[in-house]
Amino acid sequence: MSVTSGPAEAIPAAEVEDVELYHPRSWLTKYVFCQDAKVIGVQYALTAIAIGLVALVLSWLMRLQLGFPGTFSFISPEAYLQFITMHGMIMVIYLLTALFLGGFGNYLIPLMLGARDMVFPYVNMLSYWVYLLAVLVLVASFFVPGGPTGAGWTLYPPQAILSGTPGGQDWGIILMLASLILFIIGFTMGGLNYVVTVLQARTRGMTLMRMPLTVWGIFTATVMALLAFPALFVSAVMLLLDRLLGTSFFMPALAEMGQQLQYDGGSPILFQHLFWFFGHPEVYIVALPAFGIVSDLISTHARRNIFGYRMMVWAIVAIGALSFVVWAHHMYVSGMHPWFGFFFATTTLIIAIPTAIKVYNWLLTLWRGDIHLTVPMLFALAFIVTFVNGGLTGLFLGNVVVDVPLSDTMFVVAHFHMVMGVAPIFVIFGGIYHWYPKITGRMLNEAMGRIHFWVSFLGAYMIFFPMHYLGLLGVPRRYFEIGEMAFVPPSAATLNAFISIVALIVGAAQILFLFNLAWSLRHGRPAGGNPWRATTLEWQTPQTPPGHGNWGRELPVVYRWAYDYNVPGADQDFIPQNQPSPGRASPEAAA
Amino acid sequence: MEGITQARPMEAISRFQGWCGVVADWSSDQRAFKNVSWGKAMMWIFLLSDTFVFGCFLLSYMTVRMSTIVPWPNPSEVFALHIGGQDVPLILIAIMTFILISSSGTMAMAVNFAYRRDRVRTAAMMLATAAFGAAFVGMQAFEWTKLIQEGVRPWENPWGAPQFGSSFFMITGFHGTHVTIGVIFLLIIARKVWRGDFDTERRGFFTSRKGRYEIVEITGLYWHFVDLVWVFIFALFYLW
Numbered sequence: 001m002s003v004t005s006g007p008a009e010a011i012p013a014a015e016v017e018d019v020e021l022y023h024p025r026s027w028l029t030k031y032v033f034c035q036d037a038k039v040i041g042v043q044y045a046l047t048a049i050a051i052g053l054v055a056l057v058l059s060w061l062m063r064l065q066l067g068f069p070g071t072f073s074f075i076s077p078e079a080y081l082q083f084i085t086m087h088g089m090i091m092v093i094y095l096l097t098a099l100f101l102g103g104f105g106n107y108l109i110p111l112m113l114g115a116r117d118m119v120f121p122y123v124n125m126l127s128y129w130v131y132l133l134a135v136l137v138l139v140a141s142f143f144v145p146g147g148p149t150g151a152g153w154t155l156y157p158p159q160a161i162l163s164g165t166p167g168g169q170d171w172g173i174i175l176m177l178a179s180l181i182l183f184i185i186g187f188t189m190g191g192l193n194y195v196v197t198v199l200q201a202r203t204r205g206m207t208l209m210r211m212p213l214t215v216w217g218i219f220t221a222t223v224m225a226l227l228a229f230p231a232l233f234v235s236a237v238m239l240l241l242d243r244l245l246g247t248s249f250f251m252p253a254l255a256e257m258g259q260q261l262q263y264d265g266g267s268p269i270l271f272q273h274l275f276w277f278f279g280h281p282e283v284y285i286v287a288l289p290a291f292g293i294v295s296d297l298i299s300t301h302a303r304r305n306i307f308g309y310r311m312m313v314w315a316i317v318a319i320g321a322l323s324f325v326v327w328a329h330h331m332y333v334s335g336m337h338p339w340f341g342f343f344f345a346t347t348t349l350i351i352a353i354p355t356a357i358k359v360y361n362w363l364l365t366l367w368r369g370d371i372h373l374t375v376p377m378l379f380a381l382a383f384i385v386t387f388v389n390g391g392l393t394g395l396f397l398g399n400v401v402v403d404v405p406l407s408d409t410m411f412v413v414a415h416f417h418m419v420m421g422v423a424p425i426f427v428i429f430g431g432i433y434h435w436y437p438k439i440t441g442r443m444l445n446e447a448m449g450r451i452h453f454w455v456s457f458l459g460a461y462m463i464f465f466p467m468h469y470l471g472l473l474g475v476p477r478r479y480f481e482i483g484e485m486a487f488v489p490p491s492a493a494t495l496n497a498f499i500s501i502v503a504l505i506v507g508a509a510q511i512l513f514l515f516n517l518a519w520s521l522r523h524g525r526p527a528g529g530n531p532w533r534a535t536t537l538e539w540q541t542p543q544t545p546p547g548h549g550n551w552g553r554e555l556p557v558v559y560r561w562a563y564d565y566n567v568p569g570a571d572q573d574f575i576p577q578n579q580p581s582p583g584r585a586s587p588e589a590a591a
Numbered sequence: 592m593e594g595i596t597q598a599r600p601m602e603a604i605s606r607f608q609g610w611c612g613v614v615a616d617w618s619s620d621q622r623a624f625k626n627v628s629w630g631k632a633m634m635w636i637f638l639l640s641d642t643f644v645f646g647c648f649l650l651s652y653m654t655v656r657m658s659t660i661v662p663w664p665n666p667s668e669v670f671a672l673h674i675g676g677q678d679v680p681l682i683l684i685a686i687m688t689f690i691l692i693s694s695s696g697t698m699a700m701a702v703n704f705a706y707r708r709d710r711v712r713t714a715a716m717m718l719a720t721a722a723f724g725a726a727f728v729g730m731q732a733f734e735w736t737k738l739i740q741e742g743v744r745p746w747e748n749p750w751g752a753p754q755f756g757s758s759f760f761m762i763t764g765f766h767g768t769h770v771t772i773g774v775i776f777l778l779i780i781a782r783k784v785w786r787g788d789f790d791t792e793r794r795g796f797f798t799s800r801k802g803r804y805e806i807v808e809i810t811g812l813y814w815h816f817v818d819l820v821w822v823f824i825f826a827l828f829y830l831w
Binding site: 012014015016020022119120121122188192193195196199200201202203204205206207208209226227229230231233234235237238241245246247248249262264265266267270274277 | 621622625629630632637639640643644648651658659746752753754756761797
């Protein structure tokens, strides 16, 4: 059985009748309360980018404090803790998760599968509006008495709801938890749609093993999210009850400022287990869509079929499954039994195998390819390098004996920023540069794109490589200032100042990117239907940008996998998925 | 002995081919699950996700029950009713469980009548199911009232570990919310069935899509799930 089975295969009959679409009757239902997955995707993406900007500004403020301690009087220790908490939570949940699954997922899944829309567009629309509500509740916490929570993005009790933590006995933690609960409800509505669309609403000829890897990545990540977010939901509900009703799920008997609190007998470790049962799959919820998108970018821009497609699919599925049995490697210093440490270290290291398969397959796809160093390709290559670098320090931290001394140091911060901060963000940028022409009909400005890339790429390394070194020195994370610690040499302060200056410059480059997004909307070069000469279905739509319902009267029929680049004997260097024979252009592609 | 070692490679090959066939079926054209509609697939996947929610709640309850150092109140004494001069342990819970399980029976009958397009009987059975569900929630409200009057609070109770009240109100409250949502859902669908929406292909108010009698079965999936969860809550909270 071959994935590239040719035109001899008969076209299967349609199994599902064509979907009934809701046709917008006014401007309001067309652009605001819109049921079209493409518009919802763009709404998700713009909201995520907007809240991401807040997190970017917060990271500037943190770096100002760390680089030049004592200079900025408006940054108090409490404010600093609030900055790190909100920066982390926004980036991980409200930016990365929402942008990959809500943004790319909504836009690409129906288009790449040859569907007209998600299976339940109305529920899909609700998903966005609940997400927006979650974001607004989160933003509201900046304006309430006491400010947002400063508990750290992991929100560990007991400190998260005590008066010593900013927002702990004020509104901050309540709004944070309420926002998370809303986010999970909103995500579930969207996530069910993505999963059912992939499983049950593909066009004729689109078997699962012909789907682009982008869809595989988003699909697997969504399934994981539907199984992992419940743990966060439950821990958020219980922590909220502890804070509001005075229950003791997570709270042991403890004294605060000489006063015995009424809490008694709860288990703080339980929260850590629940949180990380969500938290570790969350890493891969962000990484798997990135894996998928980067596979498609590399294949398209290197004009070469993806190496080992089936292995790539199985690696995605295997990583998704394994990531549910590694969560306690975040808890080696929590006083766990060493046998558990041994188990979780082993499972953690096993994940390196499918991940390495993916990295080798990307390299073998590039090998002897016709590499076009376009901006999306640059970001895709940067992802591979950064992910490998970040992943290698993951092997350090996955081992109990190495992790224990490195825990809560800047080494950990550098590791996870490389592997799940910078690397997926590069893929988001690459994806936006790649699909912007389809969304708007115009290319993004190339010169601005290259400046954005090189500043971001080199800057990220100048920020996070030295940070590993700070961690090895023993500089702790989350500290307002280092002060005078015997084991930290004074030169660490110089290094911190250097990192801060680079971080400000890299942040400014992101403003250039946003300017590019706005500027190219009117002044970009017209793109045409398929500027990258790509094979996947979203580039074969009759209109660009695609209209409501995506495909004109007839749904496309798929004859081949998504990676027919440079096929010998074909008359162009790519064969779209909906083209029956290698030589003859399909009517859709010609139009 | 030799025969066995020779047979093994062949067996392994045929088993591998068997798995290849499984994968090919699952990844086949257009739909992974043939003859499963979008709505039904979506409900099943939602229930899988919801299973994880209840699973986490129950595991958390078991963890705090084991980690607290104060003795746990005895459920068969706490949940006893004083009837006819003596304490009958768990009598209310037994009746509640019986009612909820019975409601699954009427729900199954509603699904059957729906596929026969028997408008009146379907609606009647759904209303009966909703009535059972409402009775369940009502008895739960009675149970909550009784315990609150006896001094049980989420943060304390007269008999032992404070986590008893916390877990009780949280888990039964979350399950009761599910039942309540199910009752509302049943009433809405029963009204649509009664009005004949699925015969006249009337479009939904929000989604502007035509409904089908299958929605009765999808509602039933949710209802049976809520019943099944109750069995676990009953076993792990009341019987342990």
